[in-house]
Amino acid sequence: MPIVRMCRGLYLIEGSTLHIMSPACHPRTTSPNGLAQRRLWLGVLARTPRHTLEAAISALDPAPAWRRLRGPETGMIMVRGRLGGDGAPFNLGEMTVTRCSVTLPCGTIGHAYVAGRDLRRAELAALCDGLLQTSLFALLKAALIEPEQRRQAAQREERLRRSAATRVDFQTLVRMG
Amino acid sequence: MYVAVKGGEAAIEASRALLADARRGDRTLPQIEVAQIEQQLGLAVDRVMGEASLYDRELAALAIKQAQGDLQEAAFLLRAFRTTLPRFGVSLPIETARMTIARRISATYKDLPGGQVLGPTFDYTHRLLDFGLLCNEEPPPTPVGDGPVDAEMPRATAALEAEGLLAREDDDGRPPPDLTREPLMFPAPRALRLQALARGDEGFLLAMGYSTQRGYGGTHPFAAEIRFGTVAVEIVPEELGFAIEVGDVAVTECQMVNQFKGSKTKPPQFTRGYGLVFGHAERRAMGMALVDRALQARELGEDIVAPAQDEEFVLSHVDNVEASGFVQHLKLPHYVDFQSELELIRALRAEAAGRAETSCKAAE
Numbered sequence: 001m002p003i004v005r006m007c008r009g010l011y012l013i014e015g016s017t018l019h020i021m022s023p024a025c026h027p028r029t030t031s032p033n034g035l036a037q038r039r040l041w042l043g044v045l046a047r048t049p050r051h052t053l054e055a056a057i058s059a060l061d062p063a064p065a066w067r068r069l070r071g072p073e074t075g076m077i078m079v080r081g082r083l084g085g086d087g088a089p090f091n092l093g094e095m096t097v098t099r100c101s102v103t104l105p106c107g108t109i110g111h112a113y114v115a116g117r118d119l120r121r122a123e124l125a126a127l128c129d130g131l132l133q134t135s136l137f138a139l140l141k142a143a144l145i146e147p148e149q150r151r152q153a154a155q156r157e158e159r160l161r162r163s164a165a166t167r168v169d170f171q172t173l174v175r176m177g
Numbered sequence: 178m179y180v181a182v183k184g185g186e187a188a189i190e191a192s193r194a195l196l197a198d199a200r201r202g203d204r205t206l207p208q209i210e211v212a213q214i215e216q217q218l219g220l221a222v223d224r225v226m227g228e229a230s231l232y233d234r235e236l237a238a239l240a241i242k243q244a245q246g247d248l249q250e251a252a253f254l255l256r257a258f259r260t261t262l263p264r265f266g267v268s269l270p271i272e273t274a275r276m277t278i279a280r281r282i283s284a285t286y287k288d289l290p291g292g293q294v295l296g297p298t299f300d301y302t303h304r305l306l307d308f309g310l311l312c313n314e315e316p317p318p319t320p321v322g323d324g325p326v327d328a329e330m331p332r333a334t335a336a337l338e339a340e341g342l343l344a345r346e347d348d349d350g351r352p353p354p355d356l357t358r359e360p361l362m363f364p365a366p367r368a369l370r371l372q373a374l375a376r377g378d379e380g381f382l383l384a385m386g387y388s389t390q391r392g393y394g395g396t397h398p399f400a401a402e403i404r405f406g407t408v409a410v411e412i413v414p415e416e417l418g419f420a421i422e423v424g425d426v427a428v429t430e431c432q433m434v435n436q437f438k439g440s441k442t443k444p445p446q447f448t449r450g451y452g453l454v455f456g457h458a459e460r461r462a463m464g465m466a467l468v469d470r471a472l473q474a475r476e477l478g479e480d481i482v483a484p485a486q487d488e489e490f491v492l493s494h495v496d497n498v499e500a501s502g503f504v505q506h507l508k509l510p511h512y513v514d515f516q517s518e519l520e521l522i523r524a525l526r527a528e529a530a531g532r533a534e535t536s537c538k539a540a541e
Contacts, residue, residue: 035419043409043422075263077412079232079426080270080353081375081453083367085332087346089270090353090368092375093455095232095410097265097423111416113265115424116233156277157325163279163406164322166295 041132041141044149045125046114053124056144060136065105066127072100072119098122104130182510200245214238223427223456224248228497229255230357230376232426232455249378253498269411269420273430273453276406278326280457283333284400285434291330296405297457333402334432334449343434343447363489370472370492374465375454377495382464385485385495389471394483396470397436398450405429405457429454431462435470440478448477 045053057064076094083090099113100122110130114122132140201208215222215238225237229252237255244250280296283289295301337343353368361373374382389396407425414421431452439445450470452462471485484490494500 039419039421046421046423047425073263075265076231076259077265077410077423078267078355078357079410080268081273081371081428082270082346082348083371084334084346084449084451085273085430085432085453088348088351088353088368090371091267091355091357092271092372092428092453093227093230093232094259094264094357095424095426096236096262097412099265099414101416111414113412113414113421113423115410115426117235158321159277159279160325160328161322162319163294163296164324164326165320166280167292167322167326168295169292 038129038132040149041145042112042125042129044145044152045112045128047152048121048125048144048148050118050121050124052144052148053121053128056140057124057127059143060131064127064131066102066110066130068123069101069103069109070099072098072122072126074098074117074119077113100126102126102130104134106134108133182512200243209242211235211238211242214241220457221246221248221251223458224379224461225251225255227455227458227461228252228376228378229259231255231259249497249501253501256498266412266414268423269413271408271410271426271428273404273408273428274332275329276404276408276428276430277328277425278330278404279406279427281326281330281402281404281406282400283402286333286336286401289331289333291327294326330404332432334434337401337434337447341446343449346449361492363492364475365488365492367469367473367476370488371451371453371465371469373492373495374452374468377465378497378500379458379461379464381495381497381500382468383460385471385491386464386467388483389467389485394471394474394481394486396433396450396467398433398467398470399435400431400463401434402432403429403459403462405459427456429456429458429462431459431466433463433466433470437477443477448473 074096075098077097078094079092080089081092082088095115096117097113097115098117098119098121099111100119101109101111102123103109108130110126110128110133112122112125112129114125128140128144131137132145212235215234218238218241221241222234222237225240225248226232226234228249229237229240231237233255236258237251240251240254240258241248243254278291278294278296280298281291281294283293287293334343338345353372354366356369356372361369365373388394390398405427407427409422409425411420411422413419429452431450433450433452434447435450437443437446437448448470450466450468450473452464452466452469454462454465468485468491471483472488472491473479474481474486475488479486481487
């Protein structure tokens with residue numbers, strides 16, 4: 001099967017591999033619930049440090065096999081804002097993003113887009129996205145996604161609490177005379 | 178016009194070596210790490226990312242190291258690197274109302290939902306040199322609040338909008354113009370102006386904003402809200418067909434509200450100046466908001482009398498990579514050009530001298 005290094009090419013690859021996949025390979029992304037779940041884990045994976053991904057993958061027995069379909073490659077995303085914060089969009093500026101697509105022996109395809117330029121991190125995130133669509137879902141969810149989600153939430157909470165310590169209550173002074 | 182010249186290779190090579198040596202400084206001192214710049218000169222990193230219009234903290238820090246701390250040169254380096262990367266797509270517009278707030282203040286409302294959160298700011302420092310930093314004193318641990326600040330904070334301008342005293346921004350659903358793909362044309366729509374301002378030179382934005390405060394196109398501004406924090410960036414990859422988060426970026430947002438006396442078609446109300454920039458850069462966001470408001474003169478039917486209201490003037494000079502390039506190109510050899518000027522001046526002088534002599538003789 002020729003591998004096309006283009007976005008649209010992936011559609012073709014995906015389309016042509018769908019019928020050779022076993023049903024157990026792709027059970028979760030078809031339902032709206034499955035989509036929401038995949039959206040969530042992709043967001044978590046995008047913020048997962050490389051060493052955490054390495055650890056989660058190396059803990060798998062047997063070690064997973066995969067093939068690169070595209071990338072990993074670094075490019076940019078144009079970040080948009082809105083006029084006044086909630087009006088028409090405008091182009092704020094670009095950010096570096098690294099993407100990767102991999103295929104598992106069963107034909108399942110994993111994708112990743114992660115901020116920054118870490119090629120290995122993007123590839124491992126794509127691999128995890130692939131594996132999470134297979135029967136390894138429950139295992140990886142418990143071993144990687146949930147703990148990492150908790151860590152990210154705790155980090156955010158910590159930041160918000162440190163900001164909260166700087167919240168002021170201005171008191172209007174009584175005017176003198 | 179400058180012309181190509183040959184030669185000087187050895188001198189150029191030696192100059193580069195000397196530059197690298199100057200960058201290294203005293204070799205008995207440890208070399209500064211890019212990670213140290215990224216962590217400890219974070220505001221310089223923010224400025225470089227903003228003016229290069231590329232969000233990548235590590236690369237901005239590298240550019241600062243390479244440029245010996247010359248931030249405009251660093252922005253130039255990062256802007257040049259940008260051209261080597263393909264663009265994968267555009268993000269969904271970031272949701273600044275759902276920012277993970279590090280700082281949020283309003284100068285127009287004392288009490289507002291979510292409260293005033295000072296965050297890390299120079300505003301309440303004494304601006305006295307801290308000699309403790311000379312001997313690398315470690316700062317004390319930071320206090321932690323009992324609970325987090327609100328996960329979602331309404332804009333300080335929401336109340337004015339609800340009362341109809343400040344126009345809501347429309348969204349006609351059209352994709353915004355892109356300065357990096359199409360040349361700048363006038364009149365420029367507001368979305369294009371904001372893109373140019375967002376990556377504009379901080380000094381220029383500050384000076385232009387300041388000029389409006391001093392009466393050159395006065396806009397009578399209030400800082401309704403300034404917020405700084407991180408927001409998630411979402412994209413919809415073609416191969417997935419649904420939105421995913423790729424990570425977070427830090428941004429500063431400024432909402433200025435300005436007095437507006439009204440026009441033939443519009444009743445008296447407030448108008449908005451908007452600033453949104455990468456990183457923690459309040460001076461820059463405020464300058465942008467002041468200039469954004471001044472540049473709305475045409476749409477609001479105001480007389481265009483000041484530089485800050487003149488979009489051709491502002492947008493043509495706001496980019497420091499362009500400005501620096503054109504000013505600095507004067508250092509390139511202009512020998513032929515100058516030679517012809519020199520000959521011209523000599524000829525004119527000779528002609529003038531000849532005329533004077535003739536008129537002298539005539540007078541005798």
